Amino acid sequence: MQALVYQGPGQKQLENRAKPTLQGAGDAIVRITRTTICGTDLHILKGDVPTCKPGTVLGHEGVGIIDSVGTGVTAFKAGDNVLISCISSCGRCPPCRERMYSHCTTGGWILGNTIDGTQAEYVRIPYADTSLYPIPAGSDEEALVMLSDILPTGFECGVLNGTVKPGSTVAIVGSGPIGLAALLTAQFYSPAEIIMVDLDDNRLEVAKRFGATAGVNSGKGDAAQQVMALTGGRGVDTAIEAVGIPVTFELCQEIVAAGGTIANVGVHGVKADLALERLWSHNVTITTGLVDTFSIPMLLKTVQSKRIDATKLITHRFKLADTLAAYDTFGKAAQTEALKVIIEA
Numbered sequence: 001m002q003a004l005v006y007q008g009p010g011q012k013q014l015e016n017r018a019k020p021t022l023q024g025a026g027d028a029i030v031r032i033t034r035t036t037i038c039g040t041d042l043h044i045l046k047g048d049v050p051t052c053k054p055g056t057v058l059g060h061e062g063v064g065i066i067d068s069v070g071t072g073v074t075a076f077k078a079g080d081n082v083l084i085s086c087i088s089s090c091g092r093c094p095p096c097r098e099r100m101y102s103h104c105t106t107g108g109w110i111l112g113n114t115i116d117g118t119q120a121e122y123v124r125i126p127y128a129d130t131s132l133y134p135i136p137a138g139s140d141e142e143a144l145v146m147l148s149d150i151l152p153t154g155f156e157c158g159v160l161n162g163t164v165k166p167g168s169t170v171a172i173v174g175s176g177p178i179g180l181a182a183l184l185t186a187q188f189y190s191p192a193e194i195i196m197v198d199l200d201d202n203r204l205e206v207a208k209r210f211g212a213t214a215g216v217n218s219g220k221g222d223a224a225q226q227v228m229a230l231t232g233g234r235g236v237d238t239a240i241e242a243v244g245i246p247v248t249f250e251l252c253q254e255i256v257a258a259g260g261t262i263a264n265v266g267v268h269g270v271k272a273d274l275a276l277e278r279l280w281s282h283n284v285t286i287t288t289g290l291v292d293t294f295s296i297p298m299l300l301k302t303v304q305s306k307r308i309d310a311t312k313l314i315t316h317r318f319k320l321a322d323t324l325a326a327y328d329t330f331g332k333a334a335q336t337e338a339l340k341v342i343i344e345a
Contacts, residue, residue: 151185204217236255244267
């Protein structure tokens with residue numbers, strides 16, 4: 001089969017690999033029909049994720065058709081259409097019992113990280129019963145790819161951790177796919193203001209079409225002052241960091257109101273400063289974490305009912321044979337205006 005393989009920092013290659021085989025009773029082999037590229041894949045290529053070793057097939061999102069299942073799989077059978085969660089969970093260990101599936105003691109975020117992932121014709125899914133979701137008949141598969149990771153990540157790590165509430169003020173720093181996913185799902189809670197911050201005017205315009213009340217271009221050097229002006233000098237109740245670099249996390253500290261929450265969503269590869277000398281008395285909460293994907297069933301219903309149009313996040317489409325071109329397009333988003341790319345296997 002064809003697969004996109006990580007070769008080390010800055011290096012990737014489309015290779016012919018052996019089709020995966022069942023390794024445990026709870027495994028399923030899924031034939032990928034559609035997958036995508038995540039910002040986390042770019043972090044891996046930068047060398048920010050040392051747990052991902054050279055030789056690993058990248059990717060942790062996608063939909064497909066079950067090719068075969070292990071003897072212990074009871075919820076699925078060959079031929080079933082399924083959505084793949086980016087998190088593999090046993091469902092039995094103490095973290096899983098707490099719905100903290102990202103910290104499953106034998107799973108978690110392993111796809112495209114510590115085991116081969118979904119940017120291939122086939123993928124092995126451990127704990128299939130608790131890591132796959134059936135796709136309802138007639139579903140838009142491209143929309144459902146957005147449910148593997150970015151929509152639950154934006155919702156759980158940004159909106160829920162950030163305690164977005166009706167009438168509150170929210171700033172989302174980063175208008176890429178994850179930031180836009182947080183924007184779409186924040187609107188479940190009717191905040192009074194959602195301010196998007198980004199370097200890219202095109203993405204800020206997209207954010208406004210998606211429901212943002214204001215956009216701030218941080219390339220002008222006065223992003224914090226602009227956000228403070230938009231909030232009457234108070235700051236925002238929730239600052240969502242959706243990039244994963246020091247300057248954006250530090251900006252969140254500058255714009256959060258007393259009693260507010262900084263919800264970190266971005267993947268950070270280097271240290272960022274924490275201004276405790278200023279924040280220690282401000283009653284500020286800072287949250288971090290991987291997505292647990294417990295919200296997939298709810299989000300699946302919202303997408304099915306058209307409460308969220310997840311296809312708005314898709315800008316480009318490629319065949320698996322053109323995955324290197326897809327990475328080039330996704331990695332040069334400022335020039336290509338890419339958000340999410342769909343890769344059809």
